[in-house]
Amino acid sequence: MRCRKAAVVILSLLLAVAGLVPADKRTENIDMFVVLDRSLSMDKHVGAVKKIDAVKAYTASELIDGQLILGDFLEVIAFYGKTEVVVSQLVQTEADRTSVKRIVNGLVGNGRFTDIGNALDTLRTEVAKRESNGRLKHVLLITDGIQEAPPTSKYYSPDGSFNHEFLANTKTIQKKGWKIQLLGLGAGTAVLDLAEALEAVFGELTGDVTADELARQTENLLGTIRIVDGTAAVAPVSPDGSTTLCLSLRSEGYSREVTVSVAGIAASAGTVSVGQALVGSPVALRIAASGDTAVRLPLSLPADLPAGRRPWKLSFSFLPGERFTPGELTLPVAVRGWAGNHPLAFWLIIAGVVVLAALLVLLVLRLVRGRPVRFGVSVDGEPAAGSPAALVKGSYRYLCERDGDFSLEAKRTSRSIARFSLSRRPEHGRALAMEFLKPDRFWKASEPPENAIGCSLTVKASDGSRHAMKVSSKER
Structure with a gap:
């Protein structure tokens, strides 16, 4: 002995x-x-x-x-x-x-x-x-x-x-x-x-x-110090692997403030493990004699972890002295992808994609509808209101008359006497088709022209007066 x-x-x-x-x-x-x-x-x-x-x-x-x-x-x-x-x-x-x-x-x-x-x-x-x-x-x-x-x-x-x-x-x-x-x-x-x-x-x-x-x-x-249930959480991991463990410690049975010195935190998930994830170890925590104390511990995990959410096991070690329980935690840890770590750039890219998609839609519509035909209508040598106008496939312009005043309008009304559109016949190419909505208003014209561009017609106003109308191309 x-x-x-x-x-x-x-x-x-x-x-x-x-x-x-x-x-x-x-x-x-x-x-x-x-x-x-x-x-x-x-x-x-x-x-x-x-x-x-x-x-x-x-x-x-x-x-x-x-x-x-x-x-x-x-x-x-x-x-x-x-x-x-x-x-x-x-x-x-x-x-x-x-x-x-x-x-x-x-x-x-x-x-x-x-x-x-x-x-x-x-x-x-x-x-x-x-x-x-x-x-x-x-x-x-x-x-x-x-x-x-x-x-x-x-x-x-x-x-x-x-x-x-x-x-x-x-x-x-x-x-x-x-x-x-x-x-x-x-x-x-x-x-x-x-x-x-x-x-x-x-x-x-x-x-x-x-x-x-x-x-x-x-x-x-x-005296006991324990992690309060439901308070432990790990913040989303940055690209460089940095994150923070937040938790609350509840102490009971002490007469004065105590110190817990955390020597290290080992972290593991699947095949990935870190022997020392605690930054600045050892970290001294001052714990109130009773009640809850909020704690934040900086962690460093491997950089460029795959994005996603997976469970990580955290194991605590302590210097000689007081400690808290449990000594091990398994917590879900989220690793944000590039978008999560660069939100401004991500939304700028999204906005750019939306704008590009809109431009592509417009381009497709332009290709489907073809290049617009620009034309003008004059009556007695004066351009009608709304002239010149541009038409693409599927769109219309209406010739309207009210009290002797003529105009080109996008919508049909009770004053509309004729309708202009692009010709639907391939052999007519980029012809401007004209349809008489009120044939009696066109003097000595039994049928509308196959291509109204360059045509001259006599049109009657609602008071019976006759006027010289001409349709001309306004292509640039």
Whole structure:
């Protein structure tokens, strides 16, 4: 057994999404798991009391009496080189509370080795048994030692360092989103290394170890920070891959503002992955003691992603200290195409296409209808009102007379006496056809000319007066 022990480790596990309030206000039951080191070094005095006695007094007074309410579940796991479940109790009565305190107070520090890795394995197994009940889970682990597993343990290392198996175990814990607190007894412990491995809150007790000091160091044990449901969203991704993750964090159970340091965000979608998508990492977030705090985190994804909407998995990592849960999110991320990223240019192009289409329509109509025929009508040497006029296939002009005044009009009225149109006979080419609407108004003309261009006719006004009319070409 080494004489140098490293740390008091406090693990606060959050496996549900509801928040927690102090016991005197809390009404929702929880499951609490307390994991205690009872190795030989815990039997040593630090100041006036033994470390194991201070930890037992803290557990009985602060946790069992101060935090548990009737209906809570309590499990106490004691470990050294081995791990034992000493209490597994639904605390339904005050008698139950007294019973579990008696068991805790009976623990002694007399075990060899300190296998923290094996204790964490047992912890995961025990928590898994109650994961389906929907309760909030809190876990507290206390030890005064570095990882000093026996040679038979898979977590054994000759120098007491964290071996590959132990570090792999901590990665699994991180993914579960556990809130972890570490408290080292004395200076120069391994608490910092363990805090980095577990992304944990950490501190060091260099003076006397007392129940009151343990309570002070763990005042945020029941504090929780979680992402508010429905608030997490990723802004549309720009062509260079830049975007922003927006979310709200809800904190409960803290007495003052806390800081969460986000070390990184890994992002993946299908075969595309980014190990570090967080811009400017680490990013320190100041979270209110209670209530909701809005957060914006700048992200950088690969440039020129294909346009569309697809789910991305975001995995958070944290520096030692407070963290929020859940540690992973899957969110829809929209990548805008060229039009979405250049809206002004896009609408200018659309407008240009519309104008071009209109011009093409006009061109087609021009080709279908042919070049317009321009003509003029004069009466007694004076041009009729509306003369000259232009006609294309399918259009008409009407010769109208009112009180001796003649005009060319686009619509037929009761005053119309003749109609002009383009000839429908191919052999007439670009001839101007004329149709008598009131034949009696044309003197000595039994039939209209096949091509009115260049023709002279005598037309009668409504008062019977006769006038000389001539149709002439006005082609440019």
